[in-house]
Each structure stands twice: as structure tokens, then as C-alpha cells.
Amino acid sequence: MVRIGLLGCGNVGRIIATHQDGFTVEALYDRLPDHAEELARICGAPPYADFQEFISQDFDICVEAASVLAVREYALKVLENGKNILILSVGALSDSYFRKALINKAREYKKKIHIPSGAIMGLDNLKVGQISRIDSILLKTTKSPESLGMQVTTRTLAFRGKANECIKQFPKNINVSVALALAAEHDVDVELWADPAVDQNIHDIYVTGEFGEANIRVVNHPSPENPATSYLAALSVLSLLKNLDSPLVIGS
Ligand SMILES: NC(=O)c1ccc[n+]([C@@H]2O[C@H](COP(=O)([O-])OP(=O)(O)OC[C@H]3O[C@@H](n4cnc5c(N)ncnc54)[C@H](O)[C@@H]3O)[C@@H](O)[C@H]2O)c1
Incomplete structure (x- = not known):
């Protein structure tokens, strides 16, 4: 044990x-x-x-x-x-x-x-990026404005850029982008959206490379005891x- x-x-x-x-x-x-x-x-x-x-x-x-x-x-x-x-x-x-x-x-x-x-799926097989060409990885994450410490009334782009910059601005919110980059050994482009209409954390992952392409959407339910945490994590x-x-x- x-x-x-x-x-x-x-x-x-x-x-x-x-x-x-x-x-x-x-x-x-x-x-x-x-x-x-x-x-x-x-x-x-x-x-x-x-x-x-x-x-x-x-x-x-x-x-x-x-x-x-x-x-x-x-x-x-x-x-x-x-x-x-x-x-x-x-x-x-x-x-x-x-x-x-x-x-x-x-x-x-x-x-x-x-x-x-x-809080995502697909991280395991992204490691093929370590042995085979990856062309692009884009992560589009949508969260409620409150969870990002923002006050907006319409869907708003909070960040666009590379994962290692995004994590500096949002250290509590975008760990998954760094996990993707580490697994694939490739830069990850990030779009982080604040959307007052959502109460879930949604990750859309788009990958292209020598293997083909993958589109993965993960809609995270909040934890039963605490809505701030993605249960999947x-x-x-x-x-x-x-x-x-x-x-x-x-x-x-
Ligand atoms: N990789 C992922 O997909 C993923 C998903 C969810 C959360 N996370 C990360 O996991 C961590 C925990 O998430 P959570 O929802 O449980 O957060 P939380 O805020 O509910 O709990 C964090 C706990 O750690 C303690 N803590 C913070 N800094 C500390 C330090 N320097 N030394 C000792 N204790 C410290 C806090 O007092 C608190 O009790 C966060 O960093 C979060 O960003 C990662």
C-alpha cells in the first residue's frame, strides 16, 4: 500500500x-x-x-x-x-x-x-510529441469571471499568448497548459476566456502533428463539496x- x-x-x-x-x-x-x-x-x-x-x-x-x-x-x-x-x-x-x-x-x-x-484528458498520448513532430497545440480555456478574479458581463478574452506567460498571470488557473507543454515538449498557445454564462471550467485542446490531429473538449463538473475545484483534477x-x-x- x-x-x-x-x-x-x-x-x-x-x-x-x-x-x-x-x-x-x-x-x-x-x-x-x-x-x-x-x-x-x-x-x-x-x-x-x-x-x-x-x-x-x-x-x-x-x-x-x-x-x-x-x-x-x-x-x-x-x-x-x-x-x-x-x-x-x-x-x-x-x-x-x-x-x-x-x-x-x-x-x-x-x-x-x-x-x-x-483537469484534462489526453495528456498521456501527447507524449508522442517527444518522438514525433507536433505542429501546434492550442488550449482554449473558459472559466467564470469570478474564478479568474475578474468582473465582466460579457464573454471576454483574459489572455492570449504562450502557456509559460499565462501561468505567471493566472497561477491558480492554467496549470493544465504547462502540463500539456511538458508532455509534448512543445510550446502551447493559450486563450483564456472569462464567461459569465458558464459555471464550469471548459478546456478545448487542439493538437496537430505528424500523427494527425486531435480535438478534445473537457467540461469539468465542480467538486461536490467545493464548486471552485474541478472534480476531475x-x-x-x-x-x-x-x-x-x-x-x-x-x-x-
Ligand atoms: N493540474 C491541474 O489540472 C490542477 C487542477 C486543479 C487545481 N490545481 C492546483 O492544485 C492546487 C490546489 O488546488 P485547491 O483547489 O485544493 O486549492 P485550495 O486553495 O483550496 O487549497 C490549497 C491549500 O494549500 C495551502 N497552501 C498554499 N500555499 C502553501 C504553501 N506555500 N505552503 C503550504 N501550504 C500552502 C493553502 O493554505 C490551502 O489550504 C492549486 O495550486 C491549484 O492551482 C491544478
Whole structure:
């Protein structure tokens, strides 16, 4: 059974800790101690107010569900403490210096960095971009204005440009664009739309390349307990953890 330590006890953290299937939660950490303590009361795992104490506990993989800044602050330390890491705030890896440092550290300590599919589908087979020509990747994301911190009354283009620029402006909202870029090893063009008529997060992905073309639309239902979080993102972490120990590996 895989043992995890949970870094970030917010919306996604709560779903992970309350659906322990194929893994167990051994330790909780959040920069806001009351978040970790509240989740401890629900799931029974011990909360730690000190990061070093948290990371010294006996578990196999640290599951990050906190923020891009938390990845910058803790990911190297996680690996140095002999733990694998699962990174949901994958936007942190858009900085190539940081990404290389992290990968080198993982190599040095013989540990893995897992990136879940998050709030999209199709990430697995996009890795063909690492061995075959990709011509273009466009991600059109539509969210409610509130979730983007905007106040608009009509559908409005909030950003158009490259993924690594978009994540700087919207670090909480466009992690999937960085995941796409990493999987395919190719630039991702992003259009981010604020639409007062939607209450779901919608991702339209268009890819062309030597393989042909793919158009994928993912309409994310909000989490049952918290509308701000795409349920699929939390589910993708649960399925990754459940399958870690499985002898049958599905997907490229
Ligand atoms: N890859 C994807 O598709 C995808 C999808 C959804 C969410 N996310 C990302 O996952 C992360 C968690 O999402 P959420 O909805 O649970 O967010 P949330 O705001 O509900 O919870 C985040 C928790 O992490 C804690 N935290 C934040 N920064 C921290 C730090 N530096 N150190 C320790 N704790 C810290 C917060 O106090 C909070 O309790 C976010 O960064 C979000 O952008 C990624």
C-alpha cells in the first residue's frame, strides 16, 4: 500500500484524504495549521505545523495540492528527504531552470516526480510529441469571471499568448497548459476566456502533428463539496495513486 504525505489541505487535499483507496495518508501539512488540523479531524492522519517534521515522517510520496509557490519552496526539499513527489501545481515547472534543477535532484536521489493529468484528458498520448513532430497545440480555456478574479458581463478574452506567460498571470488557473507543454515538449498557445454564462471550467485542446490531429473538449463538473475545484483534477490524483503499485500500466 502506497503511503502519502499531503502538502496542502484545501479543496483537492480534502478529496484526496477522504477517498483513501489503494493508498493511506500518513501526514498532513499546510501553511495554515488550522487547515491541516481540520483535515486531521476528518481523516485521522496527524497534522504537522513544521515542514521539516512533516517531511521526516515515514511515507513514500509527498502529494502537493497547495500552490505554485509551495512547489518552488518545498519540492527540492521533498526529494532531498528521500521522498517521491506528485505535483498538481505543475505551473511551477514552467520555469526551465527550476524544472531542470528538480529533475537533476530527482535523478540524484533516485526519486520520481509525478505529474497527474489534472483537469484534462489526453495528456498521456501527447507524449508522442517527444518522438514525433507536433505542429501546434492550442488550449482554449473558459472559466467564470469570478474564478479568474475578474468582473465582466460579457464573454471576454483574459489572455492570449504562450502557456509559460499565462501561468505567471493566472497561477491558480492554467496549470493544465504547462502540463500539456511538458508532455509534448512543445510550446502551447493559450486563450483564456472569462464567461459569465458558464459555471464550469471548459478546456478545448487542439493538437496537430505528424500523427494527425486531435480535438478534445473537457467540461469539468465542480467538486461536490467545493464548486471552485474541478472534480476531475482531484480524481486524476486518486487514480494515479491507486495505480502506482499496479502491475498493469495503462496509457502511454
Ligand atoms: N493540474 C491541474 O489540472 C490542477 C487542477 C486543479 C487545481 N490545481 C492546483 O492544485 C492546487 C490546489 O488546488 P485547491 O483547489 O485544493 O486549492 P485550495 O486553495 O483550496 O487549497 C490549497 C491549500 O494549500 C495551502 N497552501 C498554499 N500555499 C502553501 C504553501 N506555500 N505552503 C503550504 N501550504 C500552502 C493553502 O493554505 C490551502 O489550504 C492549486 O495550486 C491549484 O492551482 C491544478
